[in-house]
Every structure is written in structure tokens, then in C-alpha cells.
């Protein structure tokens with residue numbers, strides 16, 4: 473008999489809780505770590521994540537901890553699911569802890585704030601030699617924890633590690649594909665959050681379904697152009713990590729990034745909109761990193777730039793729309 477796999481899921485918000493539940497349901501010995509001891513104790517007692525997924529019972533097999541060292545000490549591999557702004561600090565803490573894990577995956581979507589560095593670059597520097605993988609794709613936590621059918625993709629430079637992660641996540645209602653393009657997978661997951669704000673703004677302003685479809689398609693074009701300039705594979709961005717997640721977050725009201733855009737389009741001030749959502753809204757930081765990369769690689773991204781100006785409250789959504797519509801006529805693709 474093979475030993476039961478042991479995984480620590482680090483970050484007990486909605487997505488960490490959903491992925492930990494999934495692993496536990498699949499027979500993996502799973503510990504969910506969160507920084508808030510009282511919240512973790514309450515979760516263990518009630519088997520509900522009252523703040524982030526209040527309507528979904530969690531499996532009896534799931535373990536909870538607020539002790540990072542104890543959570544990771546005997547884990548076979550780790551799955552980090554904190555917001556991107558907390559990712560670097562956590563990786564540095566992990567580098568200091570006694571552990572035996574072989575492989576670090578993350579389902580965080582975003583970049584290192586302030587540098588435009590990809591999360592895989594940050595991990596390679598801090599934990600050199602560890603197999604790494606990114607779990608991404610169209611996947612609202614609430615639907616996953618409720619057992620609704622979902623497909624994601626796991627990209628890694630280490631085929632064995634990608635296979636381990638995908639096999640343990642894969643189950644009757646959760647399909648986990650594998651791929652080898654970490655950069656493309658990370659870029660897609662990060663950029664779709666910015667583009668979801670754009671379509672949210674348009675829908676909040678009641679600009680119609682034509683505008684929504686136009687923004688999704690031209691947004692995909694921005695993702696592809698920046699991706700290819702950075703060395704991503706176009707097919708990654710046309711798959712679950714790019715187009716799939718873009719469609720989900722640009723059209724599904726469970727998306728917090730879309731809801732931010734909707735609120736801004738209806739005239740709600742940024743700080744109020746973020747406060748009302750009450751959860752991580754990655755686009756607020758990601759947009760600056762996307763534009764930093766675009767500048768570095770001389771790529772013009774008019775939709776992402778409009779989102780940046782709106783999120784910095786430099787221009788109103790109405791002015792952003794005027795500027796986008798006033799752009800010159802040109803071929804759809806460069807010849």
C-alpha cells in the first residue's frame with residue numbers, strides 16, 4: 473500500500489479553503505494553514521469558513537492550523553494560495569523553516585508588487601532547486617467547494633511534479649490538465665483580472681453586449697501580444713489559463729475584479745468599492761505590474777492602460793471610454 477500523500481495548503485481565504493477541501497475529499501492528508509488562529513479554531517470546530525465561504529460545509533477529513541512550521545514540517549508538497557502581495561513574505565518564511573517538502577505549487581494570481589517579477593522568478597530565487605508549479609484556470613472558489621464541474625491547468629517545468637499536483641487535484645467534478653508554460657499560465661491568470669475590471673466598468677456603464685464582447689476580444693489580443701513578447705506560448709493564452717479565465721471573470725458576477733469594475737462604472741468611488749467587496753481584488757496591484765512589463769517590452773496595451781488610469785483615479789470611466797473610442801482606425805492584426 474502506498475503512503476497517504478500529505479499536503480499543506482497555505483492561505484485560508486476562499487480559494488485556499490476550496491482547494492484544501494478538494495484535496496481532502498480526494499483522500500490526500502491536507503492541512504489548511506491560515507494566519508488567524510481564532511478563525512482556524514472556529515473552522516475546525518464548525519467545519520465552515522464563516523468569513524470566506526459561509527454557505528459551504530467543509531469535509532471532516534480536512535485539518536486546520538495557524539502554526540506555519542507545524543503545517544509544513546511533514547508535508548510532501550505545498551500549495552500557496554495567499555494574495556500576491558503576501559506571497560513573497562510567505563516564501564521567505566518557508567525558506568527558514570525545517571521541512572522535507574519536495575515541490576511548491578501556487579494558485580495565487582499576480583506578480584511581485586513593485587517589480588513586475590513573476591511569482592516563479594521569486595520562488596526560484598528564494599527556494600532554488602525546488603520543483604515549482606502554477607495552478608490556474610477558470611475556477612470560482614464557491615463553485616469548486618460546492619462540487620460544480622470545473623477545469624484548471626497545472627503548468628510546471630517539472631513534468632513529474634505537475635503530474636503529482638494535477639492527479640491529486642483531479643477528481644469526479646474537477647479536471648486538472650497539465651502544461652509546461654509557467655510564464656504563459658501566470659501571465660494569463662494575472663492579466664484576466666485587469667481585463668475583468670474593463671468589462672465590469674463597461675457593463676456598469678450599461679454600454680451593452682457588443683462593448684463587452686469587443687473588450688474581451690481586444691483584451692485577449694493585449695494578453696497575446698504581451699505574452700508572446702515575454703516568451704509565453706500563444707496556445708497557453710488561448711486555453712484555460714488565458715481565454716478560459718478571461719471569459720469567466722469578464723462575464724461572471726462572482727468575480728471580484730468584475731464587481732470592482734461594475735461598481736466603478738456605476739460611479740462608486742474606488743475605496744468604497746474595494747471595501748464593499750471585502751476580499752482580495754488582485755487587479756488593483758496587478759495593473760501596475762502589467763503596465764510595467766508592457767513598458768519594458770514596448771507593447772501598447774490601451775485597455776490595460778485605461779484600467780490603470782481609472783484605478784489610479786486619474787480619469788473617470790467616461791473619459792477612459794472616450795479615449796478608447798477615439799483611437800485611430802487600424803488593421804485588427806499587425807500584417
Ligand SMILES: NC(=O)C1=CN([C@@H]2O[C@H](COP(=O)(O)OP(=O)(O)OC[C@H]3O[C@@H](n4cnc5c(N)ncnc54)[C@H](OP(=O)(O)O)[C@@H]3O)[C@@H](O)[C@H]2O)C=CC1
Pocket residue numbers: 483484485486487488506507508524553554555556558561562579580581582611612613614750751752754
Ligand atoms: N477566490 C477564487 O475564486 C480564486 C482566487 N484565486 C487567487 O487566489 C489568491 C487568494 O485569493 P482568495 O483566497 O480568493 O482571497 P480571499 O480574499 O478570499 O482571502 C484572502 C486570504 O489571504 C489571507 N492573507 C492575507 N494576507 C496574508 C498574509 N500576509 N499572510 C497570510 N495570509 C494572508 C487572508 O487572511 P485574513 O482573513 O487573516 O486577512 C485570507 O485568508 C488570489 O491571488 C486570487 O487571485 C485564484 C482562483 C480562484
Ligand SMILES: O=C(CO)COP(=O)(O)O
Pocket residue numbers: 581609610611612613665668717720721726727728729730752753754
Ligand atoms: O480567478 C478567479 C476565477 O478563476 C477569481 O476571480 P476574482 O479574483 O475576480 O474573483
